[in-house]
Amino acid sequence: MQMTRVVTTENLSFRFNGVEILSDITFTLEKGEFLGIVGPNGSGKTTLIRLLLGLLKPTQGAVMLFGHNSDAFSQWRKIGYLPQKIAAFNPHFPATVEEIVALGLLAGKSFPRRVARTDRGSIDEVMTFLDITSIRNKLIGELSGGQQQRVLIAKALVAGPELLILDxxxxxxxxxxxxxxxxxxxxLNRDRKGTIIMITHDIGTIGQHASRLLYLDRRLIFFGGFDDFCLSTDMTDYFGEHSQHLICHRHDK
Amino acid sequence: MDFLDLFSHGFIQRALLAGSFIAALCSALGTFLVLRRLSLIGDGLAHVTFGGVAVGLLFQAYPFYVAVPIVAASALGILKLIDKARLYGDAAIGIVSSLGIAGGILIASVAGGFNIDLFSYLFGNILAISYAEVWTSVLLCLCLIIVITLSYQELLAITFDEESARTSGIRTDRINRILVLLTALTVVLAMRVVGIMLVSALLIIPAVTALQFARGFRATIMISCFTGILSVLAGITISFVLDLPAGATIVLVNFALFLLSFTCARLRARNASRRPSDTA
Structure with missing residues (x-):
């Protein structure tokens, strides 16, 4: 069966102010895969995601999304994105939960982008799914951190994206x-064959869920399944046998 | 003189009409600017207006028409500095602002003789507003209503999170340019209402007043416009009756409305905290 390539990077590198942030990253993600991106602080995880989304221009190499170069990519409705910094937005922002969730539908619309009555079904569905219907008229700033996060997840999911990128x-x-x-x-991954890319620090937990792991430390250290990760001698050298054993054994499937 | 006779004067009618439209412009734009932490762009562009007015006076041209292109170019310059030079917004505004005021002082010093004219622009004179300025404010208000109506969702998305908006395929650069150009034109117009020194008050105070109690983004814009217009109408009336400077009175009424809304919001929050919380 022909697999659909959702994300492809070729020799992707990024420098900022003369400092190499990422170097020579090459990998391919097929439709329906769940990729966990892990690595220490400052390893370039968020930079990699920003490169994939075209928010940064690579110094070298290329990114292909659904077979199109990211420079010319326009099918944004296929992608749902949840950025890292929930604290980056103004806690007194005066929009309601429903207004924020509805923003996730804009990618699939052309000018003038309007949220129509027919979109109500998708909004209701995702709000029910994430159990935030009861707070739909509350201001985002009035919610707890967990509730805010669920609202932003709902925003990323509402359009039914084929690729979900979560930082x-x-x-x-x-x-x-x-x-x-x-x-x-x-x-989402199993039923809708959605492709997921997720950054996390918790290798053990993501290892239970993701079909692939990408370990990053300014360059690609490992790319493969969790079982391979646990058996990889490269990873043993990198983490030390004890740490690798802890990660793999504690969360053993 | 009967109080109502006040409104029979042509100059008062023009002041109330233009003042209301300019207040609506400032308040609506101010909502976006305050939420994007670009509140001081109005102050910065007002300082550039000072330079533009000085150039106009130097060449004996109508300062309004000379200031518009200079301020518009400066507004785009601020965006370029933020984007290309990777400066923080406040730093970029600071650079352009100080450049504008330094240019104005330099021109005034070299040319000499028009200090009194320049002074009137610094503190505004809404009662001397012309029909052309009234119509310009109406036209600009119409443009803003069209922009907000057509791009409401994009503006909300960019104001909430510009980066996520870009990943929705929204041309954030284009929307930002439109927003700062409208702000530039509004600042030049508002200079006649409250003067260069107080323009930022018209942009900032109605928005922060609305933020005290508005529920929803659309409601914030509407309440901001309402308080902006109310402060201009009340300010002009009070200033005329009590023989006070109109610009300063408008700003003080604006501040009084902010204090009122702030106090009400705090009281409401205190009462709410006494009730059992209904949030998880």
Whole structure:
């Protein structure tokens, strides 16, 4: 069966102010895969995602999204994005939960972009799915961190994206919320054949859910399945045998 | 004199009409600027207006028409500095602002003789507003209503999170350019209402007043416009009756409305905190 390439990077490199942030990243992600991007702080995880989304221009190399060069990519409705910094937005922002969730539908619309009555169904569906219907008329700034995160996840999911890109989405969630979030992602991944890219620091947890792991430390250290990660001697050299064992054993499937 | 006779004067009618439209412009634009932490762009562009007015007076041209292209170019310059030179917004505004005021002082010093004219622009004189300025404010207000109506969702998306807006395929650069150009034109117009020194008050105070109690983005814009217009109408009336400077009175009424809304919001929050919370 012919697989559909959703994301392809070729020798992707990025320098900022003369400093090499990422170098020579090459990988391919097929439709329906769930990729966990892991690595230490400052390893270039968020930079990689920003390069994939065309928010940064690579110094070298190229990114292909759904077979199109990211420079010329226009099918943004296929992509849902949840940025890392939930705290970056103004806590007193006067928009309601429903207004924020509806913004996720704009990518599929042409000028003048309007949220129509017919979009109400998708908004209601995703709000029910994430259990935020009861707070639909509350201002985003009035919510707890976990609730805000669920609203932003709803915004990323509302258009039914084929590729979901999430930058540390579970940091503000409690264990129960985290579990429900991963169940949601797995449902999206399994039932809708959605492709997911997720940055996290928790290798063990992502290893349970992701079909592939990409370990980054300014360059690509590892790209493969969790089982391969646990058996990789390169990773043993990188982490030390004890740490690798802890990561793999504690979260053993 | 009967109080209502006040409104029979042509110059008062022009002041109230133009003042209301300019207040609506400032308040609506101010909502976007305040939420994007670009509040001081009005102050910066007002300082550039000072330079533009000085150039106009130097060449004995009508300062309004000379200031418009200079301020518009400066507004785009601020965007370029933020984007290309990777400066923070406030730093970029600071550079352009100080350049504008330095240019104005230099021209005034070299040319000499028009200090009194320049002074009138610094503190505004809405009662001397012309029919041309009234119509310009109406036209500009119409342009803004069209822009907001057609691009409401894009403006909301960019104001909430510009980066995410870009990943929705929204041309944020184009919307930003339109927004700062409208701000530039509005600032030049508002210079006649409250003067260069107080323009930023018209942009900032109605927006922060609305933010105290508005529920929803559209409601914030509407309430901001309402308080802006109310402060201009009340300010002009009070200033005429009590023989006070109109610009300063408008700003003080604006501030009084902010204080009122701030106090009400705090009282409401205190009452709400006494009730059991309904949020998880």
């Amino acid at each position: 540390e989405p579970t940091t503000a969630l409690d264990p129960e919320g985290r579990e429900r979030f991963f169940t949601t992602l797995k449902g």
